[in-house]
Amino acid sequence: MPVTIKVNGVDHPIDATPDTPLLWVIRDHIQMTGTKFGCGMSLCGSCTVHLDGQPIRSCVTPLSAAAGKSITTIEGVNSPAAKAIQQAWTELEVAQCGYCQSGQIMSATALLEQNTDPTDEEINTAMAGNICRCATYVRIRKAIKQAATQLT
Numbered sequence: 274m275p276v277t278i279k280v281n282g283v284d285h286p287i288d289a290t291p292d293t294p295l296l297w298v299i300r301d302h303i304q305m306t307g308t309k310f311g312c313g314m315s316l317c318g319s320c321t322v323h324l325d326g327q328p329i330r331s332c333v334t335p336l337s338a339a340a341g342k343s344i345t346t347i348e349g350v351n352s353p354a355a356k357a358i359q360q361a362w363t364e365l366e367v368a369q370c371g372y373c374q375s376g377q378i379m380s381a382t383a384l385l386e387q388n389t390d391p392t393d394e395e396i397n398t399a400m401a402g403n404i405c406r407c408a409t410y411v412r413i414r415k416a417i418k419q420a421a422t423q424l425t
């Protein structure tokens with residue numbers, strides 16, 4: 274029996290077992306590959322998407338937990354906070370290899386959607402689970418602060 278999930282505002286019937294990781298569903302069933310696989314164990318943040326507006330690790334979230342909820346991926350995130358984040362990311366050339374960046378942007382966007390003037394400590398807390406092997410952390414922090422100025 275297919276489960277229907279809503280991704281970026283569009284309903285998708287998914288024929289998979291309830292324990293299938295949401296990341297597999299997004300990448301392999303819906304063919305949206307902007308969300309990345311890193312560790313598969315909720316340790317790196319590269320698979321971050323929003324579930325009803327909250328950042329979650331899609332590699333450890335089963336399909337059954339997403340049924341009836343709204344999922345937003347990097348392909349569909351377009352709130353004012355997301356636009357400010359994406360603009361700052363571009364202007365400050367945050368990305369290096371880019372692999373972690375969709376997850377970084379999803380976590381940063383969720384932060385600014387809930388808090389338009391985060392302190393350094395609040396940024397640290399919100400971004401702590403997102404690892405960047407290229408060590409773009411300084412630019413990420415700067416971009417979050419620059420984006421925040423567009424929202425206040």
Ligand code: FES
Pocket residue numbers: 309310311312313314315316317318319320321330331332333
């Ligand atoms: S792939 Fe999900 S947290 Fe690393």
Ligand code: FES
Pocket residue numbers: 368369370371372373374404405406407408409
């Ligand atoms: S930009 Fe390369 S891992 Fe983050």
